[in-house]
Amino acid sequence: xxxxxxxxxxxxxxxxxxxxxxxxxxxxxxxxxxxxxxxxxxxxxxxxxxxxxxxxxxxxxxxxxxxxxxxxxxxxxxxxxxxxxxxxxxxxxxxxxxxxxxxxxxxxxxxxxxxxxxxxxxxxxxxxxxxxxxxxxxxxxxxxxxxxxxxxxxxxxxxxxxxxxxxxxxxxxxxxxxxxxxxxxxxxxxxxxxxxxxxxxxxxxxxxxxxxxxxxxxxxxxxxxxxxxxxxxxxxxxxxxxxxxxxxxxxxxxxxxxxxxxxxxxxxxxxxxxxxxxxxxxxxxxxxxxxxxxxxxxxxxxxxxxxxxxxxxxxxxxxxxxxxxxxxxxxxxxxxxxxxxxxxxxxxxxxxxxxxxxxxxxxxxxxxxxxxxxxxxxxxxxxxxxxxxxxxxxxxxxxxxxxxxxxxxxxxxxxxxxxxxxxxxxxxxxxxxxxxxxxxxxxxxxxxxxxxxxxxxxxxxxxxxxxxxxxxxxxxxxxxxxxxxxxxxxxxxxxxxxxxxxxxxxxxxxxxxxxxxxxxxxxxx
Amino acid sequence: xxxxxxxxxxxxxxxxxxxxxxxxxxxxxxxxxxxxxxxxxxxxxxxxxxxxxxxxxxxxxxxxxxxxxxxxxxxxxxxxxxxxxxxxxxxxxxxxxxxxxxxxxxxxxxxxxxxxxxxxxxxxxxxxxxxxxxxxxxxxxxxxxxxxxxxxxxxxxxxxxxxxxxxxxxxxxxxxxxxxxxxxxxxxxxxxxxxxxxxxxxxxxxxxxxxxxxxxxxxxxxxxxxxxxxxxxxxxxxxxxxxxxxxxxxxxxxxxxxxxxxxxxxxxxxxxxxxxxxxxxxxxxxxxxxxxxxxxxxxxxxxxxxxxxxxxxxxxxxxxxxxxx
Numbered sequence: 001x002x003x004x005x006x007x008x009x010x011x012x013x014x015x016x017x018x019x020x021x022x023x024x025x026x027x028x029x030x031x032x033x034x035x036x037x038x039x040x041x042x043x044x045x046x047x048x049x050x051x052x053x054x055x056x057x058x059x060x061x062x063x064x065x066x067x068x069x070x071x072x073x074x075x076x077x078x079x080x081x082x083x084x085x086x087x088x089x090x091x092x093x094x095x096x097x098x099x100x101x102x103x104x105x106x107x108x109x110x111x112x113x114x115x116x117x118x119x120x121x122x123x124x125x126x127x128x129x130x131x132x133x134x135x136x137x138x139x140x141x142x143x144x145x146x147x148x149x150x151x152x153x154x155x156x157x158x159x160x161x162x163x164x165x166x167x168x169x170x171x172x173x174x175x176x177x178x179x180x181x182x183x184x185x186x187x188x189x190x191x192x193x194x195x196x197x198x199x200x201x202x203x204x205x206x207x208x209x210x211x212x213x214x215x216x217x218x219x220x221x222x223x224x225x226x227x228x229x230x231x232x233x234x235x236x237x238x239x240x241x242x243x244x245x246x247x248x249x250x251x252x253x254x255x256x257x258x259x260x261x262x263x264x265x266x267x268x269x270x271x272x273x274x275x276x277x278x279x280x281x282x283x284x285x286x287x288x289x290x291x292x293x294x295x296x297x298x299x300x301x302x303x304x305x306x307x308x309x310x311x312x313x314x315x316x317x318x319x320x321x322x323x324x325x326x327x328x329x330x331x332x333x334x335x336x337x338x339x340x341x342x343x344x345x346x347x348x349x350x351x352x353x354x355x356x357x358x359x360x361x362x363x364x365x366x367x368x369x370x371x372x373x374x375x376x377x378x379x380x381x382x383x384x385x386x387x388x389x390x391x392x393x394x395x396x397x398x399x400x401x402x403x404x405x406x407x408x409x410x411x412x413x414x415x416x417x418x419x420x421x422x423x424x425x426x427x428x429x430x431x432x433x434x435x436x437x438x439x440x441x442x443x444x445x446x447x448x449x450x451x452x453x454x455x456x457x458x459x460x461x462x463x464x465x466x467x468x469x470x471x472x473x474x475x476x477x478x479x480x481x482x483x484x485x486x487x488x489x490x491x492x493x494x495x496x497x498x499x500x501x502x503x504x505x506x507x508x509x510x511x512x513x514x515x516x517x518x519x520x521x522x523x524x525x
Numbered sequence: 526x527x528x529x530x531x532x533x534x535x536x537x538x539x540x541x542x543x544x545x546x547x548x549x550x551x552x553x554x555x556x557x558x559x560x561x562x563x564x565x566x567x568x569x570x571x572x573x574x575x576x577x578x579x580x581x582x583x584x585x586x587x588x589x590x591x592x593x594x595x596x597x598x599x600x601x602x603x604x605x606x607x608x609x610x611x612x613x614x615x616x617x618x619x620x621x622x623x624x625x626x627x628x629x630x631x632x633x634x635x636x637x638x639x640x641x642x643x644x645x646x647x648x649x650x651x652x653x654x655x656x657x658x659x660x661x662x663x664x665x666x667x668x669x670x671x672x673x674x675x676x677x678x679x680x681x682x683x684x685x686x687x688x689x690x691x692x693x694x695x696x697x698x699x700x701x702x703x704x705x706x707x708x709x710x711x712x713x714x715x716x717x718x719x720x721x722x723x724x725x726x727x728x729x730x731x732x733x734x735x736x737x738x739x740x741x742x743x744x745x746x747x748x749x750x751x752x753x754x755x756x757x758x759x760x761x762x763x764x765x766x767x768x769x770x771x772x773x774x775x776x777x778x779x780x781x782x783x784x785x786x787x788x789x790x791x792x793x794x795x796x797x798x799x800x801x802x803x804x805x806x807x808x809x810x811x812x813x814x815x816x817x818x819x820x821x822x823x824x825x826x827x828x829x830x831x832x833x834x835x836x837x838x839x840x841x842x843x844x845x846x847x848x849x850x
Binding site for chain 1: 706792803824
């Protein structure tokens with residue numbers, strides 16, 4: 001069994017890999033890369049050569065290519081100690097045209113060209129754009145850079161290599177003196193003033209100051225040791241990882257009494273547990289100097305709302321539960337009263353939900369809700385639980401219909417089986433036959449879908465969240481597609497693909513628990 | 526035993542009521558005859574027996590006339606009144622008061638002064654065309670590949686992996702990337718909806734084929750030496766007809782629904798479709814006096830999909846030979 005599941009998991013992961021590869025081909029190779037600038041307001045302000053170099057720099061950020069300006073190459077040589085500061089200053093400036101280069105510059109330019117062309121890069125030199133005899137036009141500075149498109153394998157490799165990172169004490173640059181590196185365990189978390197009992201593991205030299213800690217927020221135990229990097233967003237949520245975009249709480253600040261490491265106590269929203277290392281931040285900012293004793297100063301703030309994933313999950317899980325509570329009993333009654341009035345009414349409902357575009361009945365629910373005075377938009381500031389009502393109803397309508405439809409179908413198929421006829425001839429009551437025998441057999445395919453329903457509650461629903469302005473995860477993919485935010489698209493797709501692989505496997509396990517006849521090992525058969 | 530014999534004349538029966546001696550013909554006795562049975566005639570007989578089906582069919586006819594023939598008479602021009610602000614966002618009552626009672630004004634006027642009724646049917650025409658073309662392409666490819674997929678174990682192994690992988694690529698992404706690569710035109714949309722759309726149909730058909738393939742009568746047929754092609758065409762295809770028609774019934778409305786969905790999230794095509802009308806008029810939903818602009822396309826999309834679905838389901842039921850008794 002374990003071996004079989006392991007094999008399934010492995011095959012699932014391979015298919016996830018291929019899915020990510022396909023998506024990368026779709027968005028990096030097939031789509032015109034100039035499209036990423038469609039929302040960019042900076043590009044239109046750039047002129048001449050500056051426009052070209054800006055584009056290449058952006059494409060590097062979006063992950064299309066490697067881009068190395070000449071100056072970076074020279075600086076690297078300087079840092080490696082191959083040239084001294086004087087040579088660097090001499091050669092870093094190159095002529096407006098290739099023939100204007102001094103001999104020493106021409107030598108380094110040739111070196112640069114040779115070095116990168118041997119590695120498959122394309123070296124581009126743009127001559128200065130002149131305005132009149134002496135003056136360089138706006139943005140017309142000469143440019144020299146090497147560029148190379150990333151290959152699919154290269155891109156996939158880097159992506160999966162950086163997917164999971166484990167924090168370690170060598171994260172901070174080894175050359176910096178930050179005191180003794182290491183992990184310390186404490187029973188009394190200093191973030192609570194150092195008196196309250198609360199175990200924590202803290203690090204020095206790591207990215208996060210707190211690696212493991214407890215707090216009052218669900219699930220109470222938190223860790224920063226292992227971080228998942230699905231891809232840094234560019235336009236949807238600038239500079240923030242997709243995983244953080246989905247899991248960080250939203251809303252307005254919640255302030256409370258905070259005891260900073262320096263002992264200063266203040267009413268603030270800073271979450272000290274989220275402190276990450278920021279080089280020289282205490283030197284640069286006197287406020288940081290007042291609050292902190294080391295360079296772990298980069299904190300996020302407490303907010304009163306849930307995360308995107310949180311909102312989607314709450315809505316999804318409640319509506320799924322509601323769907324099972326209503327759909328299953330109604331489906332059973334429909335099967336029992338086949339071709340009677342109840343069955344007909346149920347069938348009309350099913351036809352309505354299947355045939356009518358989901359947009360139409362969601363709007364219908366919204367209009368009815370508006371008519372009876374329920375809140376129709378989601379408001380992060382509102383404490384009212386009523387605003388959850390309409391999205392939940394809208395989400396559960398189609399799930400109820402599909403549960404009713406399939407359960408009725410499966411039960412009617414079972415009703416003609418021999419074991420049912422036998423049970424009836426043996427004198428069991430109709431109630432017993434339906435609840436103890438038919439249901440047990442008919443529910444098996446439904447049970448298979450339960451893990452999927454729970455896991456996919458996290459991904460949210462696109463239309464429902466849009467109609468009710470829910471700040472959930474459902475719109476992330478469409479937003480990212482509209483904004484050409486490639487790394488978010490890849491990250492979200494990876495997240496979906498992993499969920500679907502896991503949910504199918506969990507469904508199979510659950511099915512084999514519910515129905516002992518189903519076995520995944522060939523020996524047991 | 527002799528006293529038990531009855532004289533036939535005593536019973537007073539006519540010649541027809543009594544047994545008669547028949548001549549024996551060796552050739553005649555080899556013939557097997559059954560009542561005349563025509564499959565499609567029976568399908569239509571069962572279909573028209575239900576009154577509801579006739580109502581649905583009439584509705585379908587009305588929809589087709591309004592969507593395909595009416596626009597060529599109405600002379601609809603979306604932007605004819607765009608400069609005249611007094612014609613915009615009119616309720617039916619106001620429009621009728623302004624222009625007099627005619628069919629163009631019964632649902633009022635929209636945001637650019639166009640008749641809501643005309644623009645609704647104009648959108649419906651494109652939506653229905655898209656659904657029909659996509660369904661035709663997907664069903665053809667899906668059924669053919671699904672049949673091969675179900676029959677061959679080798680193809681099954683490959684196709685299952687393809688299905689698992691392609692199923693995990695969000696179809697919104699595929700459609701939007703294709704729309705961005707090409708132009709957001711009608712035929713791009715058809716291509717985007719069919720490039721992966723056939724796979725789900727093929728998978729469904731594959732499962733059905735596998736269920737029927739291994740039944741005893743096919744095993745017997747195979748043992749008697751029937752070729753695979755003949756088994757597929759003569760033994761399995763008749764079984765599949767009702768399944769395919771039922772599937773078609775839910776496919777056509779689903780394309781209208783997905784087109785509405787895609788337009789709503791801003792990834793639709795440039796033509797004005799029902800989805801686009803709904804998307805554009807969303808703000809009008811809760812604005813007093815403007816509701817008709819929003820609810821008309823929503824209602825007509827629902828009516829079209831329900832009519833198509835019910836008609837298809839009834840036809841699917843009727844095409845199941847078990848209902849022909």
